[in-house]
Amino acid sequence: MTDDPTLSVEDTLAALRAVGEATRLRLIALLAESELTVKDATAILGQSQPRISRHLKLLAEADLIRRFPEGSWVYYRLAEGPEGQLARGLVERISKEDPVLAADQERFRAIRKAKAEEAAAYFAARALTWDRERSLHVAEEDVERAMRSALGDKPFQSFLDLGTGTGRLLEVFSGQYTSALGVDASHDMLAVARANLARANLTSAQVRHGDVYALNVPPRSFDVVAIHQVLHFLDDPSRALAEATRALRPGGRLMIVDFAPHELEFLRESHAHRRLGFAHDQMERWLDALELDLEQVTDLVPGDDTENNLTVTLWLARDRRIVTDWPARDTSREVA
Secondary structure, three states: OOOOOOHHHHHHHHHHHHHOHHHHHHHHHHHOOOOEEHHHHHHHHHHOOOHHHHHHHHHOOOOOOOEEEEEOOOEEOOOOOOOOOOOHHHHOOOOOOOHHHHHHHHHHHHHHHHHHHHHHHHHHHHHHHHHHHHHHOOHHHHHHHHHHHHHOOOOOEEEEEEEOOOOOOHOOOOOOEEEEEEEEHHHHHHHHHHHHHHHOOOOOOOEEOOEEEEEEOOOOEEEEEEEEHHHHHHHOHHHHHHHHOOOOEEEEEEEEEEEOOOHHHHHHHOOOOOOOOOOOOOOOOOHHHOOEEEEEEEOOOOOOOOOOOEEEEEEEEEEEEOOOOHHHHHHHHOOO
16 A cells, blocks of 8 residues: 555455445444454354454455454454545445444444443442552552653643543642543542542542543643543543544643553453553554654563563653644533
């Protein structure tokens, strides 16, 4: 493939031949919504794993989709090039009322709901000890020190913490922001966070129940957005990054902290992890696509005495839009 946004006649015909089969068209329609594993596709389409794998292989050979191995799993998503755009265009022209595709979407939503409930149950069961569990992987004080160093000591107006958990980051940066908001999907976590904020007497910060895929905050509202150890729990990290970017003011900064790639499958099986870490080049591609300039990458490698030997990576990116003299939005106001 090249950077040319158009396709030759030969490539166009190859793409159309690849998608011109019922199962493969159904797969394309699903992948237009979100990335999938073979297991997901098998459950939704009700077909055998070898059959689904073969169809995905043919779609990949036609450059319509991309495969991303991660541990023992492989995620599939639509390609970003002209072939992927062609596939999206075809899906957009299919009736939403088609009974086969509508049934696929219903099963897809059920699977996503089950995964979300599994993650929520995990959080709820561990809300009171979450900070302690994090420290098992890498010393949390080292991570917090690196985060403070990355942001510097200059004050800023507004701070948004996505997946705030126990609200720890709202405490860590309380001396720098004027107002802060922590968002989390777990009511149990929010109860702990509210107790922690009350204990620390942090009246300039609040927490709110919310979805990182659909933030109920005004666009261009925050100077700094943090996503600390959240992305590896998500089915679609790039979608959460896009939503976080929407909340950034021009020139604002996005700080991401998560695991580097690893092969600890038990974290997926027993701790609801969806992703086994993120590589530097993968994160850089996501950020560049969102028009964010990557300013800093820091790897925090644990010592030899760390049981699981997990490395934590910090990425700091800046919104490349030009800062203007727009009036600042009041982000301390509660949004219904």
